Amino acid sequence: MMKPSKTQAREELKAEYRTYLSRQRGLTDKTVYKYSILVDRFLDFRFGESPDDLSKVTGHDIADFLQHLTGRVQPLRDKTLATTMRSLFRFLFQSEKIEANLALGIPSVAQRYARRIPYHLTPDQVEELLEAVRASAPSKYAKRNYAMVLLMARLGLRSPEIIAMQLDDVDWRNGEISIRGKGGFRDKAPLLQDTGEAIADYIRHERKGASRCLFVANRSPYRPFKDAKVLNTILTQALETTNISRPKQYTVSHILRHSLATNLVQRGASLEEISNTLRHRSRQTTLLYARQDIDGLRTIAQSWPLAEGGLS
Known part of the structure; x- marks a missing residue:
């Protein structure tokens, strides 16, 4: 039996994750879509053109990814990044795709843009x-x-x-x-x-x-x-x-x-x-x-x- 391609394996993983978010977590379609988009972003960041190998993911990889998103000149404006990543790795652990529950070590992300004084009118x-x-x-x-x-x-x-x-x-x-x-x-x-x-x-x-x-x-x-x-x-x-x-x-x-x-x-x-x-x-x-x-x-x-x- 031929091993599925990287693209096919990735799509199967995302489909399974979306089902988990919808049926077990009860999230809306909009939230499910938002969460599943992060799967691509993280795996592309971690593996690039190499095959996805979830067993090689570490806590440092997750921290580096979050730093990548929030440490840019124009940081990603998303207050739920850490929550989304915890959801992903909780799913991977529960579905036995990874051996350790990496979700437990994902910290909250400081939102630097919130330090700015909000625009306001007199x-x-x-x-x-x-x-x-x-x-x-x-x-x-x-x-x-x-x-x-x-x-x-x-x-x-x-x-x-x-x-x-x-x-x-x-x-x-x-x-x-x-x-x-x-x-x-x-x-x-x-x-x-x-x-x-x-x-x-x-x-x-x-x-x-x-x-x-x-x-x-x-x-x-x-x-x-x-x-x-x-x-x-x-x-x-x-x-x-x-x-x-x-x-x-x-x-x-x-x-x-x-x-x-x-x-x-x-x-x-x-x-x-x-x-x-x-x-x-x-x-x-x-x-x-x-x-x-x-x-x-x-x-x-x-x-x-x-x-x-x-x-x-």
Whole structure:
């Protein structure tokens, strides 16, 4: 019996891995595809043109690969690299393709790009962008666009959270909004007056269709949006009509969330208040915004000693 070629063996391995991710791990098709792509990247990195030999893979190989991806001038922007690699090597061990469970030794990867201060807008720029959203959209869905973006500006909601909102998530009597957050978490946020008025204006005068989703397309049959790309498009188009400097493309959908956090810091809000507002699960995420309070940091900075021993 002929030994399968490198390409054939690789494809069989990936097919088996995809089945494992889907059936045993219960991951979505999108996540399965993302995870399986890393198989090619790692094996190409480790073996190049040589035949794949999983028995030769070591922990050092994995560490070198992760360093390769994150240590470049433009590092791979993926916070789940270590998780993905652990999943791969857990599968290889459980399926007896390798003898040692290398997944146990894979450390978390430091995300150097997160050290950068997020791009943000001043309060005046936020209001300018909100007006631009309302003015730049065609009249038949200007109210919808404005209400969606206002939720981002006032409550720091993420784009997918806005798209996922249902009509029943707005509690008009108690003045609250239920948010379907990351990881299946459900949170409550206050329904601020201007935000509530914008949503009500949209529902009364513009929204159509029988869908229970709050925000829907403005063409028959008025279906919910498939993904959150619509908000990125809305913000990008609105920014083009202003004098606001353009952020990098990947930050557009988070621009108002970052701006809300930054402006809260500069108004004296505590990190706990910011964490609660943005519904962070990790305090480390909130600490990123502490760097925005330059004046506050100056008050705790130590004086720099001069060469003569004096203080500046």
